[in-house]
Amino acid sequence: MNKQQILRNRPTTLPDxxxxxxxxxxxxxxxxxxxxVKTHYVSIxxxxxxxxxxxxxxLPPVQIGEVMRAGTVGEVIDSxxxxxxxxxxxxxxxxxxxxxxxxxxxxxxxxxTSMLPMxxxxxxxxMPGMTAYFGILDVGKVKxxxxxxISGAAGAVGSLAGQIAKIKGCRVIGIxxxxxxxxxxxxxxxxxxxxxxxxNNVYNDLSSHCPQGIDVYFDNVGGTILDAVLAQxxxxxxxxxxxxxxxxxxxxxxxxxxxxxxxxxxxxMQGMVVLDYVSRYQEAGAxxxxxxxxxxxxxxETIIDGIENLHPTFLRLFNGDKRGKLLLKVIEx
Amino acid sequence: MNKQQILRNRPTTLPDxxxxxxxxxxxxxxxxxxxxVKTHYVSIxxxxxxxxxxxxxxLPPVQIGEVMRAGTVGEVIDSxxxxxxxxxxxxxxxxxxxxxxxxxxxxxxxxxTSMLPMxxxxxxxxMPGMTAYFGILDVGKVKxxxxxxISGAAGAVGSLAGQIAKIKGCRVIGIxxxxxxxxxxxxxxxxxxxxxxxxNNVYNDLSSHCPQGIDVYFDNVGGTILDAVLAQxxxxxxxxxxxxxxxxxxxxxxxxxxxxxxxxxxxxMQGMVVLDYVSRYQEAGAxxxxxxxxxxxxxxETIIDGIENLHPTFLRLFNGDKRGKLLLKVIEx
Numbered sequence: 235m236n237k238q239q240i241l242r243n244r245p246t247t248l249p250d251x252x253x254x255x256x257x258x259x260x261x262x263x264x265x266x267x268x269x270x271v272k273t274h275y276v277s278i279x280x281x282x283x284x285x286x287x288x289x290x291x292x293l294p295p296v297q298i299g300e301v302m303r304a305g306t307v308g309e310v311i312d313s314x315x316x317x318x319x320x321x322x323x324x325x326x327x328x329x330x331x332x333x334x335x336x337x338x339x340x341x342x343x344x345x346x347t348s349m350l351p352m353x354x355x356x357x358x359x360x361m362p363g364m365t366a367y368f369g370i371l372d373v374g375k376v377k378x379x380x381x382x383x384i385s386g387a388a389g390a391v392g393s394l395a396g397q398i399a400k401i402k403g404c405r406v407i408g409i410x411x412x413x414x415x416x417x418x419x420x421x422x423x424x425x426x427x428x429x430x431x432x433x434n435n436v437y438n439d440l441s442s443h444c445p446q447g448i449d450v451y452f453d454n455v456g457g458t459i460l461d462a463v464l465a466q467x468x469x470x471x472x473x474x475x476x477x478x479x480x481x482x483x484x485x486x487x488x489x490x491x492x493x494x495x496x497x498x499x500x501x502x503m504q505g506m507v508v509l510d511y512v513s514r515y516q517e518a519g520a521x522x523x524x525x526x527x528x529x530x531x532x533x534x535e536t537i538i539d540g541i542e543n544l545h546p547t548f549l550r551l552f553n554g555d556k557r558g559k560l561l562l563k564v565i566e567x
Numbered sequence: 568m569n570k571q572q573i574l575r576n577r578p579t580t581l582p583d584x585x586x587x588x589x590x591x592x593x594x595x596x597x598x599x600x601x602x603x604v605k606t607h608y609v610s611i612x613x614x615x616x617x618x619x620x621x622x623x624x625x626l627p628p629v630q631i632g633e634v635m636r637a638g639t640v641g642e643v644i645d646s647x648x649x650x651x652x653x654x655x656x657x658x659x660x661x662x663x664x665x666x667x668x669x670x671x672x673x674x675x676x677x678x679x680t681s682m683l684p685m686x687x688x689x690x691x692x693x694m695p696g697m698t699a700y701f702g703i704l705d706v707g708k709v710k711x712x713x714x715x716x717i718s719g720a721a722g723a724v725g726s727l728a729g730q731i732a733k734i735k736g737c738r739v740i741g742i743x744x745x746x747x748x749x750x751x752x753x754x755x756x757x758x759x760x761x762x763x764x765x766x767n768n769v770y771n772d773l774s775s776h777c778p779q780g781i782d783v784y785f786d787n788v789g790g791t792i793l794d795a796v797l798a799q800x801x802x803x804x805x806x807x808x809x810x811x812x813x814x815x816x817x818x819x820x821x822x823x824x825x826x827x828x829x830x831x832x833x834x835x836m837q838g839m840v841v842l843d844y845v846s847r848y849q850e851a852g853a854x855x856x857x858x859x860x861x862x863x864x865x866x867x868e869t870i871i872d873g874i875e876n877l878h879p880t881f882l883r884l885f886n887g888d889k890r891g892k893l894l895l896k897v898i899e900x
Binding site for chain 1: 819824826831843
């Protein structure tokens with residue numbers, strides 16, 4: 235049997251018990267040229283909140299009754315004559331929140347788990363890693379000496395974006411929630427400092443760490459933190475709009491009241507979607523892998539066991555109860 | 568005697584009778600290497616509202632007791648050995664709201680009034696013209712076929728930005744207040760259409776004129792109109808932040824609630840300050856002048872007589888009672 239999490243109701247605020255339904259269905263059989271994949275880990279991402287909304291976006295909305303869309307990593311356990319994938323291959327791609335799926339291989343990539351565990355391919359070497367890499371380098375255009383601020387600094391994307399900025403010679407200030415995470419960001423990840431937004435003093439804390447102002451802001455959170463940064467940007471600052479997790483469950487989005495600081499400072503605020511960089515994933519993966527081998531990049535996963543725990547696991551994205559990449563383990567021992 | 572408008576009180580909302588004081592002082596005498604200029608016209612600009620605020624910005628604030636900063640055009644009537652300027656020369660630059668001033672010539676440019684009246688050098692060939700030119704071309708990066716929306720379309724900057732976009736082969740939709748201005752924008756300036764924001768239907772009106780969405784938005788107004796546009800931008804849209812006249816007299820700025828449309832659409836919102844392009848003013852002036860000679864660009868001035876009328880004239884920027892460039896004539900007949 236195959237356990238699947240189906241979208242049942244579109245949430246208007248935080249997802250609740252009625253958002254998804256766990257169902258059991260027959261094990262799917264691969265059609266001609268398809269493989270059957272047994273998923274080990276499902277990626278739990280803030281972007282999933284957006285995919286549940288019935289609106290035009292960079293991907294079509296998940297439909298009511300469909301398996302919840304998600305990135306996955308798993309093992310090929312059967313092949314019906316697939317030309318390139320074989321039993322035993324490990325595939326990363328769009329498997330959805332379910333234990334098994336069949337695929338022709340489109341948007342599935344074979345990954346090498348001889349050196350690194352599977353879970354890394356949903357984190358530092360997966361979409362969060364790609365997002366951080368292209369966001370901080372191509373959109374943020376960081377250069378040596380820049381003062382860089384990263385929100386969600388203990389998260390999968392922010393933690394890597396900040397470490398890449400450090401490698402590039404920037405002064406990097408993180409923003410995270412609570413002393414434990416801030417300590418992790420500063421001590422383990424090696425940021426120059428980390429501001430605890432739960433201390434409710436973000437503007438002043440940033441000001442003391444960035445007395446000359448901020449050149450690059452990598453925004454994962456939106457809301458009043460975005461405003462606190464905008465008020466302190468320098469000439470020609472770049473704001474990378476990667477996400478706005480503080481706003482995803484609001485019925486009305488908080489618009490940045492300090493956006494005119496972009497005018498005065500000739501700043502740029504630019505949105506990014508990682509899917510645009512798919513042709514360069516290989517380049518980014520090779521570079522990130524090299525930095526990992528050199529010990530220049532730390533990464534971590536928070537793994538929650540059991541496909542039935544999708545809902546409480548998803549809530550951790552919003553209550554902050556996780557560190558690094560959040561994964562749902564759906565394979566049963 | 569020299570009449571001068573002095574900043575007396577910093578306004579928190581709209582300037583009132585106590586904001587400026589008209590004083591008379593002795594005619595200044597040019598020091599060595601200086602000239603004395605008799606000002607004909609003073610440029611009345613939305614940016615002046617910002618210069619009155621006591622905050623860090625792209626120019627220092629006007630101080631209480633100082634002559635109000637403004638762009639001017641006038642005639643050299645005396646020279647104390649200035650190396651390049653002579654009596655009879657017409658200078659455009661920062662003269663302030665006063666009838667006479669002395670200058671060493673810094674930030675003053677000699678202009679040629681043999682073909683065009685003096686007033687044009689504060690409008691289509693002055694800072695508004697430069698702002699439109701670099702804003703729509705360098706920041707907006709308009710290209711043939713783009714759908715371009717311009718707010719403040721009947722104003723000095725917007726009217727020119729839209730006409731340049733038309734020259735570049737774009738489809739151009741203006742936004743202006745009232746049927747008379749909209750008619751001017753569409754008929755005289757040749758925009759493809761103009762939306763009357765006073766009809767309170769901006770989102771739907773834009774939607775009907777731009778069914779495929781908006782590539783470039785040149786924003787002079789901010790507020791809910793910016794939100795209406797952001798909701799309809801296309802992939803890789805560019806938003807040029809030139810001004811936000813709807814917000815200049817508010818104690819709290821309206822933040823654009825739809826800013827996350829930049830994320831979904833990989834859009835860019837970029838601030839601009841025309842002073843950054845001073846080294847290219849000559850290039851822009853030559854090109855705009857050529858387009859004027861070819862009849863491709865229309866421009867207009869609203870000229871109010873009398874230095875004593877600074878306050879009611881300034882209010883016209885905000886109540887919309889003007890068209891094209893707003894000027895205060897300070898020379899007495």
